[in-house]
Amino acid sequence: MSLLKTTLDANAFACILEFVPKPSAERFATLDTLMARTQLCGWPLTVAIGDRVGSALDMSPLDAFNSLAEPVPALLHFSGKDRERHELLAQLQRMDAAGLDQLLLLTGDRLPGHVPGERPVRYLESVAALQIVRQARPHWLLAAALNPFKYQEAEGGAQYSKAEKKLAAGADLFILQLGFDIDKHQEAFDWMQRQPRPKPLMACIMALTEGRAGMLEHVAGVTVTPSMRALLAAEAAVSKTYAKERANQRLALQVIGLKLMGYAGVHLSGIHEVAQFEALEQTIEVLQPQFSSLRDWAPAWEAAWQAPGLTPVTFHPPGHAWRLGQRQITASNKEKVRYHLLSAMHHQLFSRTTVLSKAFGWAVTRPLWASPTAAQWLHQLERRIKRPMVGCDTCGSCRLEDTLYICPETCPKGLANGPCGGTSLDRCEFGDRECVHSAKYRLAVSVGRTEVLRERLIPCVQVENRQRSSWPGWFEGGTSRSPSLQPDVAPEFNE
Structure with a gap:
């Protein structure tokens, strides 16, 4: 079950397929089919099972894992929202029984219905959760999250400071928040290389269409700018098929670019159909031989975000383009x-x-x-x-x-x-x-x-x-x- 750890130890590129567990036989059957392939473009494939992404009533990651037709290499998520220490320790025991030893620890997004000032909701923070699990399971593979897609100094600097705490707390791997700003991917990679003992980085990515961009506006921490929305709308106006092809091409290019940059792998979100997976694999196989360096790759990535008659796409919010290292603030x-x-x-x-x-x-x-x-x-x-x-x-x-x-x-x-x-x-x-x-x-x-x-x-x-x-x-x-x-x-x- 430790395919991801083995792959990372070998400095090989890995692919994680994100799975949000819903009580749908069709959804589970599709995942079984995809995981039976075992690879994407020759890269080892594992699954990450989300924890209460949509609702506190979602199927638990462990129950979802046990519902699969065949055991597969899996990275379970643990979200700390409305959780206490004893609940985390109880999950560790259940994972031991299932033979699982890989865990992504997240504080978690806002619990639906949580209104400040009403009933307090406790969140078991990711740094503390890492400490707890590292003490209890010294040899497990523990992953943590990092969101580098921040465009003001205070929020960006605080993100990286907390990431240093996660390193000290025992994180073996960082998975980035969903994002499309390749300069921020480079920023995060450079930051990690400056740490005393760098850990592998993986990036969460998705084929972005106009419909998904609208959905992501309601996902905390994900940045989709007005110029990105304008491009996606123009593509959708041509045809739905054209928009999907363009989104798939950008996704394939992003995978290739991240690999060239030195990322340890990708965390693929939003792939729910076998046809989507096959289209991505085919596009990567066509495009990958064309690029031997980031210098070769960069013009193709830039071109993928352009369309006639539209202003160039920017990935930072209008008027906000902070990069790590820039000093812009002072307290009153x-x-x-x-x-x-x-x-x-x-x-x-x-x-x-x-x-x-x-x-x-x-x-x-x-x-x-x-x-x-x-x-x-x-x-x-x-x-x-x-x-x-x-x-x-x-x-x-x-x-x-x-x-x-x-x-x-x-x-x-x-x-x-x-x-x-x-x-x-x-x-x-x-x-x-x-x-x-x-x-x-x-x-x-x-x-x-x-x-x-x-x-x-x-x-x-x-x-x-x-x-x-x-x-x-x-x-x-x-x-x-x-x-x-x-x-x-x-x-x-x-x-």
């Missing part, structure tokens, strides 16, 4: 003053070295706080003090020192280690606020604390700790700070 004076005040307050009250912190620590660790009534009173006191200042929701494991005093609980998903992939130009996936991790990145750059964004691996909050004061645990435990790990030197355990 108000943000910097707030940080320094809270940092000074934290030192005085929680450093365990000042007279005031020693007195405060002694006070909140008295035995009287062990009674339920007193513990509830202390919880309410902490909440009433900290909520107006930082938006605290009394998670019971305060992480403010590790997040530059921007509370993770103000993120609708409660993410502490960095952003999800669903932001758009610094806006939260929920659309009602700026992403708190963009604000945190902007502040870190301005006060010289960017190492916090890359190196502090913050564990998940245990469900039993929520809604109680964090103060006694801070002083009784000696420290609640997460380990500051350098990339790829995590111990033989982890998320």
